Amino acid sequence: MNIKTLFFLFFLLFEGCDVARQAQQVTNLVSCDFRIQSVEKINLAGVELQNINSVNDLNISDVALILAGFASPAFPLSLQLNLEGRNPNAKEAGLNKLEWMLFIDDIQMTSGILDKPVTIPALSTSIIPVEVGLDLKQVLSGKSSIAMLNFCLNLAGVGNTPTRFKIKLKPTVIIAGATLTYPGYITVITEYLSK
Numbered sequence: 001m002n003i004k005t006l007f008f009l010f011f012l013l014f015e016g017c018d019v020a021r022q023a024q025q026v027t028n029l030v031s032c033d034f035r036i037q038s039v040e041k042i043n044l045a046g047v048e049l050q051n052i053n054s055v056n057d058l059n060i061s062d063v064a065l066i067l068a069g070f071a072s073p074a075f076p077l078s079l080q081l082n083l084e085g086r087n088p089n090a091k092e093a094g095l096n097k098l099e100w101m102l103f104i105d106d107i108q109m110t111s112g113i114l115d116k117p118v119t120i121p122a123l124s125t126s127i128i129p130v131e132v133g134l135d136l137k138q139v140l141s142g143k144s145s146i147a148m149l150n151f152c153l154n155l156a157g158v159g160n161t162p163t164r165f166k167i168k169l170k171p172t173v174i175i176a177g178a179t180l181t182y183p184g185y186i187t188v189i190t191e192y193l194s195k
Helices: 003-030 060-071 145-155
Strands: 033-044 076-087 093-095 097-104 107-114 118-120 124-135 165-175 178-181 186-188
Touching: 003 093, 033 145, 033 165, 033 186, 060 145, 076 118, 076 165, 093 165, 097 124, 107 124, 118 124
Parallel strands: none
Antiparallel strands: 033 076, 076 124, 093 118, 097 107, 097 165, 165 178, 165 186
């Protein structure tokens, strides 16, 4: 057997093992459970809202930035949503891409794609950070300034109504060059949902 034939056989063997590993990761992904672990880096019009417990925690420059946001054509909101994936399997689970739609208080805020591979180790959890950016004026168009302000205060944990986050996920995996996308969306809230 010459060296080229030996190399070709090794290539086929490793390619076959890789396909089997990818298929196993997909199978394991189906039984994984997800929840929103935390929301952090909340920034509204240049004001960090993460550690704001009351309106009194806002300084004059914070208030000026928020008021300028109300007056400007765009009112930018950014945050990081940390998803926690829990893998009950004895082998790792994985995906290649993740489409998502974010809902806050049952309002669809924005959507996006996390275009990088994610693995969840066997019998463990993994945090998947999702960076979110949107224009609050566009999302809440038709709402009054008072309604937008109340929404922002609730988002920061200051208002009377706690903010409810929900994200819908559509994972995509690639096996042997074939792209497989989950049929429909997986709804994820702050608690694990029993299957």
